[in-house]
Amino acid sequence: MAKTISQILLDTPKVDKVGVEERVARIQTRSVKGPSKSQGLKMVLNMIDLTTLEGKDTQGKVRQMCYKAHHLHDAIPNLPAVAAVCVYPSMVKLAKKELRNTQVKIASVSTAFPSGQAPLEVKIIDTKFAVDNGADEIDMVISRGRFLQGEFQYVYDEIAQIKEACGKARLKVILETGELATLDNVRLASDIAIHAGADFIKTSTGKIQPAATMQVTYTMLMAIQDHFAETGNMIGMKPAGGISTAKLALHNLIMVKEVLGDDWLTNEWFRFGASSLANDVLMQIIKNESGYYASPDYISID
Amino acid sequence: MKNKEKWPLSPSMESTQHISLKKQYALFIDGKWVAPNSGKYFPSINPADESHIADISHANEKDVDLAVRAARKAFPSWSGLAPSERAKYLFRIARIMQEKSRELAVIETLDGGKPIRESRDIDVPLACNHFFYYAGWADKLAYAFPNRQVEPLGVAGQIIPWNFPLLMAAWKIAPALATGNTVVLKPAETTSLTALKLAEIIEEAGLPKGVVNIITGFGDTGSALVNHPDINKIAFTGSTNVGKIIQRAIAGTGKKATLELGGKSANIIFDDAPIDQAVEGIVNGIFFNQGHVCCAGSRLFVQENIADKVIRKLKLRMKSLYVGNPLDKNTDIGAINSKEQLKTIESYISIGKKEGAEIYQPACDLPKKGFYCLPTLFLHVAQSHTVVQEEIFGPVLTIQTFRTIDEVIQKANNTPYGLAAGVWTDKGSRIFNLTTKLKAGVVWANTYNKFDPTSPFGGYKESGFGREGGIHGLAAYVKLS
Amino acid sequence: MSRIEVLKTYKVYIGGQFPRTESGRYHTITSKKGEPLANVCLCSRKDVRNAVVAARKAQGAWAERAAFNRGQILYRIAEMLEGRKSQFIEELLSLGFTQKNAQTEIDLSIERLVYYAGWCDKYNQIVSSVNPVSSAHFNFSTCEPMGVIGIIADNNSPLLGLISSLAPAIAGGNTVVVLSSVDYPLNAVTFAEVLHASDVPGGVVNILTGSLHETAPTLASHMDINAFVASNISHEFSTSLQLNAVDNLKRFFHYTIDWNQQNSQGLHFIGDLQEVKTTWHPIEQIGGATSSY
Structure with missing residues (x-):
């Protein structure tokens, strides 16, 4: 049962930032070694939404990225493909074509990404366009201005309408936490997004710093934990922006494991929004297999 | 070890290769390692697997007396040393502890059973920082006690528990030395090793002999220390029951005491x-x-x-x-x-x-x-x-x-x-x-179990009296007039 | 026809009232010529018990008073004492004190009250600290009163010893149970009347009289007393009281001191009866500035 805004405002807990930082620091002392490291690194690859979201994106760029998405590093057999590619709506059709006959999903940003400063009607059209072109997943942005004006009901209704426009596509709701400024706001926005219909909540557009800090992701994971405890419904999580090393990615997975449990450790429920993470993970995998530290010159950069 | 995990964490053991431990430890008295008069040793056990780590001396009354005499003998020159020079010794100890921090952490974990995460990230850094903090006080005592004459008490007998062995040794020794006292310290019988490693560090730092003496043993050793007539100060951390026994033992003797005892917070x-x-x-x-x-x-x-x-x-x-x-x-x-x-x-x-x-x-x-x-x-x-x-x-x-x-x-x-x-x-x-x-x-x-060298620690009521840490921790080791 | 003098009854002071001792016992104080001057209560264990109950009841509210207000009340005691100086001096003269000694005793007592009155809203500024811890926390240490203090007033000093022990205790927000000088109790009881007229809330100061051999060990071993102060008692007596105090780990202070000396007053007499409390609270930093990524 979805909660109303007034109920959400009553239930949303306060967040103490220093306490969150301590918890995160403790998670970051976890040591992932041996078999669990190999397994973890492959999980990371399989959870990546390989992303290009630039004004200068071209068909060529998108085509190359799509090939990389299911040929991460052919020198090592049995590597998983990434979970999805993430592109602008105008590139969805192309990506869909390039990735037919693969497991890789097509995610599209929408709702006047990244600022979200457009009327709702435009956002709905934006979303429907992407879905009609074959997007499996929609990454929308919330209206941060409205949120900071205190218009929580507007933010809630907008998400609900976009969810409706998504049809079968899964909806990821980007909070753009770097603009929300406090963890209290991050938590409130998470709860609003979840109750308004998000399938995933996502930290950032990648255009604003700070992006997916562990502190922010932890706060959002706690919202998911509470929702699951209250309703039994799982919500997915996608930190995006700033996660570029294998070590940080593994710490994120540890965090998911400790906060939500092993059930969330699949790309159905957890994703990394990243462009350069895959190659750092590949370097670690190569090191694990060969025993030598790897060089970036041996890994493709599409 | 948990059940039904999709992604179990593999064991990630801290290496024990780089630590150096002797098979048998003597007592550290007057700057020398001396065999116990009792001739008795007891094993220190690793509580994680019940293996035997080393043999520890069991000091008797005679050993305690030797240690107290050494501390007394060292007192005039140590308390007479320029405070800025005393400070430098303490800084030195802090630095060597930092250099050996991983070794200390591993030994602390082996001997006491606490997770390496804690001994590495909490116990050992806090212990080093404690020496660093009090080192700087040695030549600034006049600022801590304005309008008063500050003198050290003399020989401090210090008895520490097994829950934070190295950290408690630092809490006791650092302020005592900074204020010009000399020390006889007795660690708990189950966790003597890091105190003995600290003795090695003190040796390495070149601290004048007898300023710090470390004697190991059981309750009888501690009791001999408390009852030694030439002790001026007892600093004890441990149970409320033993705290009361100490209070009774020193009533009327003029010995000063700080007691950091139990709690139910x-x-x-x-x-x-x-x-x-x-x-x-x-x-x-x-x-x-x-x-x-x-x-x-x-x-x-x-x-x-x-x-x-x-x-x-x-x-x-x-x-x-x-x-x-x-x-x-x-x-x-x-x-x-x-x-x-x-x-x-x-x-x-x-x-x-x-x-x-x-x-x-x-x-x-x-x-x-x-x-x-x-x-x-x-x-x-x-x-x-x-x-x-x-x-x-x-x-x-x-x-x-x-x-x-x-x-x-x-x-x-x-x-x-x-x-x-x-x-x-x-x-x-x-x-x-x-x-x-x-x-x-x-x-x-909105937080819990935080510690810092600058932050006074100690209790009300039956949790004991006196404070350790911070400017307030100095008062426990000085005579003011 | 000569007027029949109205004699004064010297009672004890408990909870802001002047009851007789529970025990009904008394002892007679005589003048230097050996004439009976007054019958003073010979207090019992039960009086100690009642006094501690009264002191405990009053303690919280006394500690919570504004420090400024406590200072005003201590100053008020000094004012009232000044006004009734002659009565105190007369009592001392009848006990054989010289005019000069009696005068000095009372003058110094007044000065001492004024001295500690001035400390009430200052001592915490001097003994408190903000501690620069290495984590994102605001950490500070302040003083709090220990609670209820048992005091054995100096036997050789009818008023100055009592006030020198009592004033720093109550200035710091403690309440007290005082066993007055055994040999010179008259000033102590008259002082209770001064307290009673000085806006000191009932129970903050409780004064008992009589022999110490029953009251002192009872007070020293009372589990609801937080600290114990004695001055100029014998080593044996001090040791036995110290042993009495062990069971609830009372803080124990025995001052060997001449209260007439300038250095017999000071901040440390207040500080001895204070606990240091350290409080931690996180400090939030803005935005993601502190994140490691």
Whole structure:
């Protein structure tokens, strides 16, 4: 049962930032070694939404990225493909074509990404366009201005309408936490997004710093934990922006494991929004297999 | 080790290759390593697997006398040394400890059973920092005690417990030396090793002989130290019972004392608290160092309207705690310090059950060898339960609910102890109301179990007297006129 | 026809009232010529018990008073004492004190009250600290009164010793149970009347008279007393009281001191009866500035 805004405002807990930082620091002392490291690194690859979201994106760029998405590093057999590619709506059709006959999903940003400063009607059209072109997943942005004006009901209704426009596509709701400024706001926005219909909540557009800090992701994971405890419904999580090393990615997975449990450790429920993470993970995998530290010159950069 | 994990964490053991330990340790007296007069040695056991680590000397009355004489002999020149020079010795010790910090951490974990994560990230850095902090005080005492004449007391006899062996040694030795006293220190019998390593560091630092003497042994050794007529000061950290024995022993002798004793500290959660951080605070409060913490937040008070939620979250959080080999970098709860202590904890757990308290322990396998105890909750207990009243010194938490502020203040203070307390609420004025009214020497508001060399620590009532740490910690080692 | 003098009854002071001792016992104080001057209560264990209950009851509210207000009340005691100086001096003269000694005793007592009155809203500024811890926490240490203090007033000093022990205790927010000088109790009881007229809330100061052999060990071993102060008692007596004090780990102070000396007053007499409390609270930093990524 979805909660109303007034109920959400009553239930949303306060967040103490220093306490969150301590918890995160403790998670970051976890040591992932041996078999669990190999397994973890492959999980990371399989959870990546390989992303290009630039004004200068071209068909060529998108085509190359799509090939990389299911040929991460052919020198090592049995590597998983990434979970999805993430592109602008105008590139969805192309990506869909390039990735037919693969497991890789097509995610599209929408709702006047990244600022979200457009009327709702435009956002709905934006979303429907992407879905009609074959997007499996929609990454929308919330209206941060409205949120900071205190218009929580507007933010809630907008998400609900976009969810409706998504049809079968899964909806990821980007909070753009770097603009929300406090963890209290991050938590409130998470709860609003979840109750308004998000399938995933996502930290950032990648255009604003700070992006997916562990502190922010932890706060959002706690919202998911509470929702699951209250309703039994799982919500997915996608930190995006700033996660570029294998070590940080593994710490994120540890965090998911400790906060939500092993059930969330699949790309159905957890994703990394990243462009350069895959190659750092590949370097670690190569090191694990060969025993030598790897060089970036041996890994493709599409 | 947990059940049914899709992605289990592989063991990640801290290496023990780089540590150097002797097979047998003599006593450190007058700058030399001397065999005990008693001729007796006792084994130090690794509580994680019951293996034998080294043999430790059992000092008798004669050894204690030698150590006290050495400290007395060293006192005039040490107290007469230019304070800035005393400071430099302490800085030196701090630096060497930092250089050897990993070795110290590994030995602390081997000898005492605490997780390497804690000895590496908490115990050892805090111990180094403590020396660093007090080093700087040595030549600034006039600023600490304006308008008073400051003199050292003389020879300090210091007896420390097994829960933070190196850290407690630092808490005792650093302020004593900074103020110009000389020291005879006795570590606890189950955890002598890091104190003995500290003696090696003191040797390496070139501290004048006799300024610090470290003697090992049991209660009889400690008792000989307390009763030695040429001791000017007793500093003791340990149980309230032994604290009282010491107080009786020194009554009328003019020996000064600081006692840092037991506790049964309240951790209070209000309904407006940042609930997830409060749950972390509960975990840090009671499961830090297997609950072998005098200021452990062992009595949890939760406002009744959020009790179910807090307990649900706490149980969930406990499932992600790793209990096991303390040398594994991922271990959250290591080994109970000794077989004896494990027995004590287990007997309290059975008393709790017998008194009808509802118990919760997460499902998880414990190592076959060694001394381990599952993190334990006693739910829905009352002030009258034994497990609520007595210090257990293990990973055992009692949970009571409350309705109003006045009620929880009364209940929190309703104990002979007064060491620490925790308060969790988002409301500033309520925090200050509580922190003022709670009868405890340390109050953590929206945090728990934090320590720092600059922060005075010590209790009210039967938790002892005197403060350690900070500017207030100097007073314990000086004579003012 | 000569007027029949109205004699004064010297009673004890408990909870802001002047009851007789529970025991009904008394002892007679005589003048230097050996004439009976007054019958003073010979207090019992039960009087100690009642006094501690009264002191405990008054303690919380006294500690919570504004420090400024406590200072005003201490100053008020000094004012009232000044006004009734002659009565105190007369009592001392009848006991055989010289005019000069009696005068000095009372003058110094007044000065001492004024001295500690001035400390009430200052001592915490001097002994408190903000501690620069290495983590993102605001950490400060302040003083709090220990609670209820048992005091054995200096036997050789009818008023100055009593006030020198009592004033720093109550200035710091403690309440007290005082066993007055055994040999010179008259000033102590008259002082209670001064307190009673000085806006000192009932129970903050409780004064008992009579022999110490019953009251002192009872007070020293009372589990609801937080600290114990004695001055100029014998080593044996001090040791036995110290042993009495062990069971609840009372803080124990025995001053060997000449209260007429300038250095017999000071901040440390207040500080001895204070607990240091350290409080921690997180400091939130803005935005993601502190994140490690």
